[in-house]
Amino acid sequence: MQLGFLQNGLDSSPGRSQDGSFRKSSSVISASSVSGASGLSKFFPISKRVLKGLKEYGRKLVDLELFTHYLEEWVLENLSNDSAGGMGGFSSLFTMDELRKLDMALEGVPFQQLVRMPIFSEDSEEFIEDQYLAAEDFLHAVITGLWRTFWHKSGPLPLCVSCPSYPGSKFSSVEKAISRGRLREMHGLGLISKKSTSSKVKWDQVVEFAVFKPGILLDNALRVSANTICEALFYGFHVLISRSLSKVSSVNSDSVFLLVLDSKSGLVIKFSGDLGKLDLSNSSNPYLSVAEWIKTYTEICITPVEPIWNQLGNPNWGDVGTLQILLATFYSIAQWNGPPRKSVASLISDHSFRLQKRRTECCIIETENALVPYHDHQGGEIVALDQNDLFSNNHASRLKLKHGDILVLDDPQQGQKSFQIYEYLVGGNYYLYSAICLDHPSALLSLYVGAHPSRLEPSWEDMSLWYQVQRQTKVLNILRNQGILNKYLPEIVASGRIVHSGRCNKESPGGKCDHPWCGTPILVTSPVGEPLSSVVSNERTFSADEAIRLCRDCLVALRSAAIANVQHGDICLENIIRIVEKQGNARNHHQQAMYVPISWGRAVLEDRDSPAINLQFSSSHALQHGKLCPSSDAESIIYIVYFITGGTMTQQDSIESALQWRENSWAKRTIQQHLGQVSALLKGFADYVDSLCGTPYPVDYDIWLKRLNNAVEGSADKGKMIEEVAIMLRIEDAAESSGTSGP
Numbered sequence: 001m002q003l004g005f006l007q008n009g010l011d012s013s014p015g016r017s018q019d020g021s022f023r024k025s026s027s028v029i030s031a032s033s034v035s036g037a038s039g040l041s042k043f044f045p046i047s048k049r050v051l052k053g054l055k056e057y058g059r060k061l062v063d064l065e066l067f068t069h070y071l072e073e074w075v076l077e078n079l080s081n082d083s084a085g086g087m088g089g090f091s092s093l094f095t096m097d098e099l100r101k102l103d104m105a106l107e108g109v110p111f112q113q114l115v116r117m118p119i120f121s122e123d124s125e126e127f128i129e130d131q132y133l134a135a136e137d138f139l140h141a142v143i144t145g146l147w148r149t150f151w152h153k154s155g156p157l158p159l160c161v162s163c164p165s166y167p168g169s170k171f172s173s174v175e176k177a178i179s180r181g182r183l184r185e186m187h188g189l190g191l192i193s194k195k196s197t198s199s200k201v202k203w204d205q206v207v208e209f210a211v212f213k214p215g216i217l218l219d220n221a222l223r224v225s226a227n228t229i230c231e232a233l234f235y236g237f238h239v240l241i242s243r244s245l246s247k248v249s250s251v252n253s254d255s256v257f258l259l260v261l262d263s264k265s266g267l268v269i270k271f272s273g274d275l276g277k278l279d280l281s282n283s284s285n286p287y288l289s290v291a292e293w294i295k296t297y298t299e300i301c302i303t304p305v306e307p308i309w310n311q312l313g314n315p316n317w318g319d320v321g322t323l324q325i326l327l328a329t330f331y332s333i334a335q336w337n338g339p340p341r342k343s344v345a346s347l348i349s350d351h352s353f354r355l356q357k358r359r360t361e362c363c364i365i366e367t368e369n370a371l372v373p374y375h376d377h378q379g380g381e382i383v384a385l386d387q388n389d390l391f392s393n394n395h396a397s398r399l400k401l402k403h404g405d406i407l408v409l410d411d412p413q414q415g416q417k418s419f420q421i422y423e424y425l426v427g428g429n430y431y432l433y434s435a436i437c438l439d440h441p442s443a444l445l446s447l448y449v450g451a452h453p454s455r456l457e458p459s460w461e462d463m464s465l466w467y468q469v470q471r472q473t474k475v476l477n478i479l480r481n482q483g484i485l486n487k488y489l490p491e492i493v494a495s496g497r498i499v500h501s502g503r504c505n506k507e508s509p510g511g512k513c514d515h516p517w518c519g520t521p522i523l524v525t526s527p528v529g530e531p532l533s534s535v536v537s538n539e540r541t542f543s544a545d546e547a548i549r550l551c552r553d554c555l556v557a558l559r560s561a562a563i564a565n566v567q568h569g570d571i572c573l574e575n576i577i578r579i580v581e582k583q584g585n586a587r588n589h590h591q592q593a594m595y596v597p598i599s600w601g602r603a604v605l606e607d608r609d610s611p612a613i614n615l616q617f618s619s620s621h622a623l624q625h626g627k628l629c630p631s632s633d634a635e636s637i638i639y640i641v642y643f644i645t646g647g648t649m650t651q652q653d654s655i656e657s658a659l660q661w662r663e664n665s666w667a668k669r670t671i672q673q674h675l676g677q678v679s680a681l682l683k684g685f686a687d688y689v690d691s692l693c694g695t696p697y698p699v700d701y702d703i704w705l706k707r708l709n710n711a712v713e714g715s716a717d718k719g720k721m722i723e724e725v726a727i728m729l730r731i732e733d734a735a736e737s738s739g740t741s742g743p
Ligand SMILES: [Zn+2]
Pocket: 500, 503, 504, 505, 506, 512, 513, 514, 515, 518, 519
């Protein structure tokens, strides 16, 4: 039962469709559908008598409880009325198609939120303040993102966010309300048009209104209460009345978008109604008339409740919940400021290349024809597969290699090369081995085995292999192509696909046959070494000299990569290796360790790349925003140095607690205090990085490398080299067993 919501479907407001929304699912959201959003049915001459009546109703109707009393039961009835689409008896608002198009258009638009929505459930004043600030910040980010994307790249914003305490009341910023101790009186946040010349914000400038309740407004099943809907309608009614009485508002619209937000989720209501049909004769009880008017003559469309903020308190910009809010705000801005200069459709085509690229990088690209796996443009060494491969159910077992196995690799640039496996390096995963090249058996190499092409379903494990092999190949190629080579960076020795034993029946060079290993991508790099994780677990803590050397070596690598605009993005114990090299002549030699950051597959090449998240070593910025700032890698190096020199790090079990640890440690300077006992230089570097954390300023590698170099050279001169425990490379052994048969 629709209970009258669709009765005014007869009202031929051009913007509305029969189901109550103004969606046009077959077309891209366009300026034309936007202009349709402002109803034209208000073009009726309003007599002075009607104006006076409306004004009186607006003035009298101030009791939310009484308003709710007249409407609640009816709203409840509609909410509990199960229907396929929409929220019970209310019509649905946006189609998934519309939301998806907006999402595509907004691809690459950097929406930001500076204040995170607190997620703990406590009821202190400070906590509520933080929540309000986060909500205000979120709405501000919504306006800024949309305006800058669709309307004007620069210039002043035509909207701001402000909160009222009751209908007709003044507006103030959240900050002001907090400073006056009046936050508890606030009931929501308005998106305010700044078109008016007056500095005072009035109700007729409300573009969109958000009911915000810091506590839990929506229950765990993501249902909204009738009470809450009534509250939103209450404010919606006042917005409509103020607009109709306004001298400044030029908006000829009888509809307003209302947002309902709490600290987790939100929904959108579109409330439309012709005030000309409101019975103004009952001035003794305006509540009754308004309730009747709402029940009979208005149209209420509601989106489902969807999560907005993630576990960290950041909005999930691409999720349905935020997209609903973005789309409602998009229409609201268009209502006030006219259609956007750039349409959704044109932005979609602008970004289609970018989207294509992103999908390609995620291995699988969905086209009407096929699922096509990643094709590397850089080296061309990883060849696209026949599309049928991905549909085969050939779940080959993961390739496990043993000591002595010989693996033949087809490198498109170098031809076939044979490698003999020495041992696997990372416990249990069977993806990283040490191996020797049979043509030049003088050095051990790192050999990464990727996921079998038929295993390209995006499981976590396969994605991580993809990062290790295909993406790392791409990143190292970028570094090589830009001439960035030094001994502190890994280097590609060979890359390509495995050549298996027996007959290969693949039909094309890029194809694969039924053999379970056919087509598996392989990356061979140099050098090989012992991961810090195993160095640390096998040995005592690092001395000051060792720590300084590690810091220096890693900074050399980071500095070189930074020249090519590459950041590592995954600095942790597993991804730094120690290589012990012999120096000097046979009689008078000493062993010298050097450190190399490996595993560059998670490197950040451009703004949209996300780094890996590591609770122990990721930078605060990475944990908080999923992005790197220029000093993020250096910050991770500080945590590494702190840890390996015996600094205590409590085991983190959530991003929240990991961030808390960082905040406390930097605030109390515990990292600097600890490092101060190890080395004044490392403490100085920690101070320097602390000053950069989260800022857009680049690390001045040169200054710090100079200082660290001086310290490293100084300690070497004094002959203070710490005797290293060499890794048993035993290349001779590996070479001897090369006679054993291949896989
Ligand atoms: Zn084959």
